[in-house]
Amino acid sequence: MSRAVPVYLDYAATSPADPQVAAAMSECLTRDGVFGNPSSMHLHGRLARERVERARAQAAALIHVEPQQLVWTSGATESNNLAILGSARASAKRGRHLITARTEHKSVLDPCHRLEHEGFQVTYLDTDRDGLIAPERVREALRADTVLVSIMHANNEIGVLQDIEAIAAICHERAVPLHVDAAQSAGKVGLDVARLGCDLLSFTAHKLYGPKGIGALYFAPPRRAALQPLIFGGGHERGLRSGTLAVHQIVGFGVACELAAERWAADAAHCERLRARLWRGLSAIDGVLLNGHATRRVAGILNVSFSGVEGESLLMGLGELSLSTGSACISESDEPSYVLRALGRDTELAQSSLRFSLGRYSTEEEIDLAIAAVTREVQRLRAVAP
């Protein structure tokens, strides 16, 4: 069976906007819609402000926080930058040490590297072979001058879920704020910030069927976390993030969050079932290895290494699928996945991985097509290998 368009299995990279999201956004763009600047005092501005605050309430409800505890950003990358750079710089007089993990997203690691250039010290925690961080490793790494711990909730490459509650409890014993990158878990699992216990949390719209270019950062009351802005010019968002608010994107994000709050459990069950089907099919191929803990994971991500097969060639041979490799992919870099290397995978296995990420619109037919395509291509590439 041939298809005109590849099967989309890259929901961890981004998701299509829900039609309700797109409809809500389109109401905020044109002359007959809510296009005003939310900072303006006139009616157009006030209508836009009302939509922005409604969306803030929708986004806050998804993670069970108060709306005023959210700051709009351009996405998880900016949220992570604001959380890490903003917290560290605001607390620099108290200490200059941070803790994070080697398997974090680059939007966490790169701000940490930036802070090292500014004189901060950063401890990069190792994970176990399943990609999990033992909370006790955080306790051991905490120092008197630690000003922030940043640990992601769900890993973007392998999907494993960290024990944030336990890590937060340890951080709070020492009154050290905890930042959580929840870009891959918001809308995928039930997120309750009070239960997680974190002080800062980043999430983004486009991973949960909202638009690209909009995200949010939750921050706890100032007694628990201090923030210094990164962007100046107008004092929007209570001075933490200047710039005219993108009403259509914020409204889309709000609707996406409201839908996610209603649907996340059904979506997760759907993805779990399809992921199990996918794994059953792929594990019938010889030399297949699951990357990351088998059960402590978000439902939609499956990362698999295929021994004896180079990952980029495998990916390029799968023209009927849109998915990502855990390795360097077609990027400029020629390096294997640092996440898989951190799990202890050798270079060959780290280079031979694919990340399948499923979503709300994935179907059994698509999974079966993916299994057949991967099986065919693995066999082809192994047949030409020395």
Place this chain on the structure above:
Amino acid sequence: MSPSAMNPAAANPGGEDPLGPRVRGLFAALRHAGEPAATGTARVLCGEAGREQRGTRVRFMLRLAGKRLVEVRYRAYGCPYTLAACEWLATQLEHGGRDSIGGPADWAQHLGVPPARLGRLLVVEDALRAALAVADKTVTNS
């Protein structure tokens, strides 16, 4: 209906292919991959380079009939550029001889290999040069 099924990109799927059409075509049809034909009188000479752990391993196999190169085959583990380069070189050698192949810089230009991947072509070159050296030695001694 899934987004894949209703995606308007169906009218123009793909966009710009990061591999380019030449590499894509070679990669899709690795006609010279495998072993040379087994014949009673022919000699098969091999050259190999690289390691899977480093991302690239290539083996070239040259079948000589007397002093004449009659068949080129390869086995390769590596990125699409590596496989495409092997396929292209095997075709060139069979049809134009060794004078037709040039060096890695020529291959990179012909195939549009990005600078970050030039190291892969050096592995291909090492394997090919090793096979050709064995062939030269064999012909000289015969």
